[in-house]
Amino acid sequence: MSCLxxxxxxxxxxxxxxxxxxxxxxxxxxxxLSLFASEKSEGRNFKFKGSExxxxxxxxxxxxxxxxxxxAAKPFLSKTFLPExxxxxxxxxxxxxxYRMEKNVPLVVPGVNxxxxxxxxHIATPNCTTIQLVLVLQPIIKWGVESLEIFSYQAVSGTGxxxxxxxxxxxxxxxxxxxxxxxxxxYRIFDxxxxxxxxxxxxxxxxxxxxxxxxTKKIFDLQEIKIFATCIRxxxxxxxxxxxxxxxxxxxxxNDIISEWKKSIYLEVADxxxxxxxxxxxxxxxKDLVQxxxxxxxxxxxxxxxxxxxxxxxxxxxxxxxxxxxxxxxxRF
Amino acid sequence: MSCLxxxxxxxxxxxxxxxxxxxxxxxxxxxxLSLFASEKSEGRNFKFKGSExxxxxxxxxxxxxxxxxxxAAKPFLSKTFLPExxxxxxxxxxxxxxYRMEKNVPLVVPGVNxxxxxxxxHIATPNCTTIQLVLVLQPIIKWGVESLEIFSYQAVSGTGxxxxxxxxxxxxxxxxxxxxxxxxxxYRIFDxxxxxxxxxxxxxxxxxxxxxxxxTKKIFDLQEIKIFATCIRxxxxxxxxxxxxxxxxxxxxxNDIISEWKKSIYLEVADxxxxxxxxxxxxxxxKDLVQxxxxxxxxxxxxxxxxxxxxxxxxxxxxxxxxxxxxxxxxRF
Numbered sequence: 001m002s003c004l005x006x007x008x009x010x011x012x013x014x015x016x017x018x019x020x021x022x023x024x025x026x027x028x029x030x031x032x033l034s035l036f037a038s039e040k041s042e043g044r045n046f047k048f049k050g051s052e053x054x055x056x057x058x059x060x061x062x063x064x065x066x067x068x069x070x071x072a073a074k075p076f077l078s079k080t081f082l083p084e085x086x087x088x089x090x091x092x093x094x095x096x097x098x099y100r101m102e103k104n105v106p107l108v109v110p111g112v113n114x115x116x117x118x119x120x121x122h123i124a125t126p127n128c129t130t131i132q133l134v135l136v137l138q139p140i141i142k143w144g145v146e147s148l149e150i151f152s153y154q155a156v157s158g159t160g161x162x163x164x165x166x167x168x169x170x171x172x173x174x175x176x177x178x179x180x181x182x183x184x185x186x187y188r189i190f191d192x193x194x195x196x197x198x199x200x201x202x203x204x205x206x207x208x209x210x211x212x213x214x215x216t217k218k219i220f221d222l223q224e225i226k227i228f229a230t231c232i233r234x235x236x237x238x239x240x241x242x243x244x245x246x247x248x249x250x251x252x253x254x255n256d257i258i259s260e261w262k263k264s265i266y267l268e269v270a271d272x273x274x275x276x277x278x279x280x281x282x283x284x285x286x287k288d289l290v291q292x293x294x295x296x297x298x299x300x301x302x303x304x305x306x307x308x309x310x311x312x313x314x315x316x317x318x319x320x321x322x323x324x325x326x327x328x329x330x331x332r333f
Numbered sequence: 334m335s336c337l338x339x340x341x342x343x344x345x346x347x348x349x350x351x352x353x354x355x356x357x358x359x360x361x362x363x364x365x366l367s368l369f370a371s372e373k374s375e376g377r378n379f380k381f382k383g384s385e386x387x388x389x390x391x392x393x394x395x396x397x398x399x400x401x402x403x404x405a406a407k408p409f410l411s412k413t414f415l416p417e418x419x420x421x422x423x424x425x426x427x428x429x430x431x432y433r434m435e436k437n438v439p440l441v442v443p444g445v446n447x448x449x450x451x452x453x454x455h456i457a458t459p460n461c462t463t464i465q466l467v468l469v470l471q472p473i474i475k476w477g478v479e480s481l482e483i484f485s486y487q488a489v490s491g492t493g494x495x496x497x498x499x500x501x502x503x504x505x506x507x508x509x510x511x512x513x514x515x516x517x518x519x520y521r522i523f524d525x526x527x528x529x530x531x532x533x534x535x536x537x538x539x540x541x542x543x544x545x546x547x548x549t550k551k552i553f554d555l556q557e558i559k560i561f562a563t564c565i566r567x568x569x570x571x572x573x574x575x576x577x578x579x580x581x582x583x584x585x586x587x588n589d590i591i592s593e594w595k596k597s598i599y600l601e602v603a604d605x606x607x608x609x610x611x612x613x614x615x616x617x618x619x620k621d622l623v624q625x626x627x628x629x630x631x632x633x634x635x636x637x638x639x640x641x642x643x644x645x646x647x648x649x650x651x652x653x654x655x656x657x658x659x660x661x662x663x664x665r666f
Contacts, residue, residue: 149631171508175508187615188615191614191615192613193613196609200607205629228629230484230640234486234526234567235568235569236526241528243563273533273537273539274533279528281526282525294563295537297536307563
């Protein structure tokens with residue numbers, strides 16, 4: 001197993017920061033770590049394995065010396081810088097949404113479809129809500145999916161550092177009896193919910209709702225899955241929650257489903273509501289497991305509702321990227 | 334139209350306080366207003382139409398001089414005090430959940446089923462989420478309901494004053510960098526969501542989820558409606574939100590549904606997401622209209638998702654009770 005030269009593009013963002021932490025935590029074999037961000041972050045230092053690394057502007061990126069790039073920058077940067085990296089055939093794990101639906105770009109969640117990577121150098125990692133959804137569906141997909149409806153309770157950090165700071169600032173403004181102001185979101189998120197994540201299409205669905213739909217179909221390679229979502233931002237700093245209404249093709253029992261979930265190394269079943277055990281954002285913040293619970297049978301033995309929670313910055317972003325890198329270590333490097 | 338002697342039992346609670354406000358706002362013809370609460374609130378004063386009214390202990394309630402009782406006290410009190418009031422045949426509008434499902438107690442939402450009151454003196458007002466749901470369903474029920482799935486984002490004030498104070502205190506503790514403590518809820522609600530409203534039954538459904546199901550069936554007098562809910566508390570002080578997945582019996586169009594909603598005097602259609610117009614708790618707090626929007630067609634021309642928000646203390650509680658009283662004014666007093 002080689003030690004890799006790694007670059008993180010978007011190192012000062014919420015996901016970039018998590019990537020630095022996780023690479024160290026999981027003792028990923030790093031030879032050299034380069035951190036890149038926008039001009040305004042140039043010169044900021046971050047600790048990695050005891051030494052300080054200075055953030056540089058992306059313009060100075062000499063990608064030829066790099067084995068692996070984690071691309072976690074804002075979408076508009078993926079359109080300007082990513083094509084160059086991709087043309088140079090540098091293995092890139094791309095958190096941006098720009099190329100996720102392109103046919104020759106595998107969209108990967110280890111534990112579900114890592115084998116789809118093949119020889120690809122440009123590998124996309126899905127949207128945060130999609131990742132926790134497919135990790136929960138994978139163990140039970142053998143019963144078939146007739147339809148899926150998803151209702152999300154998404155954390156503010158999913159939007160990035162600026163939104164997180166706005167939310168924390170709004171808490172302070174409220175407690176200090178000052179006017180609660182907003183810039184990042186169209187309305188305040190503190191003491192409110194926002195049914196608005198991304199732009200809306202002509203049918204009234206938001207980007208986020210379509211991502212869940214399209215990415216889930218691509219990951220399972222099942223275009224025929226019927227899936228519709230309502231995505232809502234809630235005043236929670238960290239940890240996405242989604243309620244799933246699942247209709248299976250074949251009948252299943254609560255016990256069967258729970259037993260399959262318990263076998264997954266990616267999940268923690270939290271389903272004993274009478275003992276106050278159920279998934280919650282506070283349980284999954286900064287954790288690696290997706291919690292799943294409150295499973296109930298609804299209309300018949302083919303229909304269920306349940307709740308799952310996952311850390312949007314780890315499981316839903318940085319950890320999934322590092323898991324892809326760990327898989328590549330085994331098959332490529 | 335007579336001027337009534339009115340008593341509010343549970344006057345110091347979140348709903349009781351709203352009742353006092355709404356009776357004054359709507360110029361309800363009150364001759365004498367008596368306020369009752371538990372011993373610890375005895376002697377507190379509240380303003381009503383310019384004069385101060387002292388809160389008394391319920392033991393001193395001389396119900397014979399009362400034309401109309403609003404009962405908004407804690408459920409355990411409804412078991413001790415309510416039977417006596419009911420036996421005396423005093424018209425009582427009862428917010429407690431204790432008698433809602435009893436056959437001879439009409440469960441009433443004006444605008445939907447006020448005619449079910451008949452000669453009953455004991456009239457129940459439904460759970461907060463049920464009220465906003467049925468107000469939104471009423472204009473479109475003519476297309477038939479094949480099934481309903483409900484996903485809620487419920488405000489803290491729905492639990493009462495103690496929970497609201499706990500949430501506000503948690504905001505303060507967080508901003509002051511102190512430990513965030515909880516007593517009312519099993520976990521903190523600030524920066525978290527709680528998939529736990531009421532007790533859980535053997536099938537894993539909570540009281541709140543079953544109330545939505547059973548009360549909706551009773552109000553529409555349609556036992557065959559299939560309805561399942563996942564109810565979740567969110568860190569919002571005021572304004573319940575529910576996302577509804579509706580399957581109609583007959584096909585309907587987005588335009589047809591919007592047009593019916595626009596005719597309702599109880600609703601405000603907020604459905605222009607590209608212009609950032611959609612229902613939100615901050616829009617409905619302290620307001621009388623239920624906002625409905627983000628209507629989308631999903632699987633086929635019989636299936637829809639939409640979002641509605643209503644003030645849980647007004648529309649979902651006190652205002653519904655006063656609307657019942659206003660209807661009684663016309664038919665009884």
